[in-house]
Amino acid sequence: MAEARLPTARVRAAHLERLRSLTEAQGVSGDEGAVRKLVQAAIEGQADTVRTDSMGNLLVTRKGAGRARLRVLCAAHMDEVGLMVTAIDNEGYLRVEAVGGLDVDTLPGKLIWVGADRVAGVIGAKPVHLTKDDEDRRTISIDSIRIDIGAGSKDAAQSRVRVGDRATFATHFERLGRTIRAKALDDRLGVATLIELVLNPPAGIELLAAFTVQEEVGLRGARVAAYSLDPDLALALDCTPARDLPSWDGSENTSYNARLNAGPALYVSDGSTLSDPRLVRHFEETADEHRIRYQIRQPGGGGTDAGAIHLTREGIPSLSISVPARYLHSPASIASLADWRATVRLVYAGLSRLPGRWKRSR
């Protein structure tokens, strides 16, 4: 087997531009069209086959150099958590429901884009000097959240927003030295990784790239994508919380999930999947061989597209590899560019040397 030429560890301007457009696009679960268009444009003319399935998953195949011994599904989800407009009050305020896991207590005061036209709004917060006694200690329910788009009346609001519109945090992408700050790094970082794999497919496999939908509301897109692609094995490329922050009381932080700047996080066990031990070992060995720093994500809860994929049909050996990032599911997450590049390199290197004996008999 020829030695794989790994993708660059360096961050190029084109990488940053792609991350900017991907993270600033709106793709709340069930409404991933804007992200899908960006992906389609990025891979234009490069893939063997491209199709959008009934759920909205973008399914792309491309054979790498040499004989394709294995059909490998790589999934990254296009959707992000956000809000959906459920009603418009008589005064023109928007009522909302959460789509995916959001910490409602952190919503007041946040800048919002509503709908495809990005109507600007803000989630109302009572000024702190007017709050009484214990008011600020109460937890906030999603029913009390309103988006103010400055409409002033129901009619004025209705001319710009409809019930069912999605809303996201109005966060512009920023590079902060060796890190980036953006919304929706979960999982546009995975999407960006997967785009690179399509443009530069690893040798010896047929890459089945699934840009999936509705992960944040229950791994829904991945389920049908895995059924139709029916691969030999699968990787979920996702983003995982890095909670490696000091404890307020100085005690040892024993549940950090993953650490920033410690490299790609390999999953062994989460709430939905036990990774195939052979795949974990394979990527650990690959990382050691190429001197790529990696970490084991702490076993615990949570889930990725692998949860749905590995239970498809008679079972698909699966592994999740995530980029660690701080403050996921909030208006602004922070990720390390080095972690992301190391993830791209590790995934590429591992896929380039998969043993053909892992072909499933059918």
Add this chain to the structure above:
Amino acid sequence: MKDLIRKLVEAYGPPGQEDEVRALVRAEIESLADRLEVSPLGGLHAVINAGGGTKVMLAAHLDEIGVIVSHIDERGFARFQGLGGLNVRTLVGHRVRFPGGAVGIIGIEEDPDRSRLRLNRLYLDFGVSSAADCPVRVGESGAFDRPFTQLGHRLVAKSMDDRIGVAVLIETMRQLKKTPHEVQFAFTVQEEVGLRGAATSAYGLDPDVGIAVDVTRAGDTPHALKLAVDLGKGPAIKVRDARMISDPRIVDLMVRRAEEAKIPYQLEVLEGGTTDAAAIQLTRAGVPAGCLSIPCRYIHTPSEMVDLRDVEQAVKLLRRILERPIVL
């Protein structure tokens, strides 16, 4: 059968790490199967009389509950998460064995407030004083370490759930001389984390009928759960549990075969818990499913107790079911 049970229950096999148990089972049944295959997730399928009348899937799971290391602190203590439903109250002081041979003792942080008994307050002590000397790493799985014991008719071990079901399947396969059916013995994986292997095995085997063999709780101890299942009164024919209503035709068939052969049995209605049968039932276009349970005390502790007579009667009943026509 006791030697087989001892061998099976003392093997190591937390969810996702079923290789050792699978190899043991494979060695026992290799010569009996017409077709033997390992599923993509690691389940072992042994088929006899392929192409026969009704395709009957019998499922018992290879895995047992276990722990997985999530953090190792500076002094070499390891934090862990459960693989399967751990009962935190019963864990302190137990020993956990890892595949490399390392053994850890479960300890608990001092806290006068007993209401705060949570898994994240427990740790594993490997007898070392630094992280560098800790013999395990984050992501490694361990299982309870406890030898098999016999108390009269009662057998006690760490992993009766569900090695006793595995033993019943193996013994049934050995004793079954003639059957009109295609019998699919499925030794499944990852049951304890959500019936995962049974779902994929059932998809692959595509049976006409599915029967799980697993343990169920017993209601015959002091201040026990209200459950009309006792140890020693025969295998329990499941009517329902938390996630499945058995196909009434399967229940009737089991009852009829038991009564014909004067095999003692009990009817089981379990409020909490479920088995592989729940996943099999919902596979593809749906599979008529039921479960034959072995009554068991102290489930998900290192001392799960069953009655050998119930086990032997379960084999007898399964044989009887498989040797005769299955008309639903």
